[in-house]
Amino acid sequence: MKVYRIAGKKHASDIYGSGAAMFGGRWNRKGSPVLYTGESIEIALLEIVVHTPPAIVPALDILTLDIPDDSISEIEIKDLPDNWTNYPAPAILAEIAEAWINSNKSIALKVPSSVIHSSRNYILNCRHPEYHRVKVIEQVEFRFDQRLIK
Secondary structure, three states: OEEEEEEEOOOOOOOOOHHHHHHOEOOEOOOOOEEEEEOOHHHHHHHHHHHOOHHHOOOEEEEEEEOOOOOEEEOOHHHOOOOOOOOOOOHHHHHHHHHHHHHOOOOEEEEEOOOOOOOEEEEEEOOOOOHHHOEEEEEEEEOOOHHHHO
C-alpha cells in the first residue's frame, strides 16, 4: 500500500522516526520512533499546514512509501474518546499507540486524521522487526503554494 509523507528537505530521507522520537506527537510519546504518514498527499499536506507556523515553512519533499498490506492495524473513531481531536492531543492517544508499538502487532497503525475525520493517517512503528519491508518508492520536491497559509 502506498502512503505519503511531506517533510522538510533536510529531514525527509529520515524514515526512522527520529523527529517523532525527539518531540513526541499525537500518537507517540517522546522516545518512541514512529513515522507519521498519510493515505494521500493531500492529507499529508494538511497535517504539515496545521503543525508548521506559516513564517517558517521550509523547503519540502514528498516521500511515497510502500508499506506491507498484511501488517496494518486500525483504530476507528468509535474507539476513541470524545476529545480525541483536541489540541494538544489527549495523552490517552499516545498511550493507545504506545501499547500498539510495544506489542509489535503490525508495522502500521491506521488512525483517523484529526484534521479531516474521514481521512486516515498511518503511523509506522520504526522499531518493528519487519520495518525493513517499508520501502521508499519516490522522493520529490514539493513546491509549497503560499496561498495555503494566507
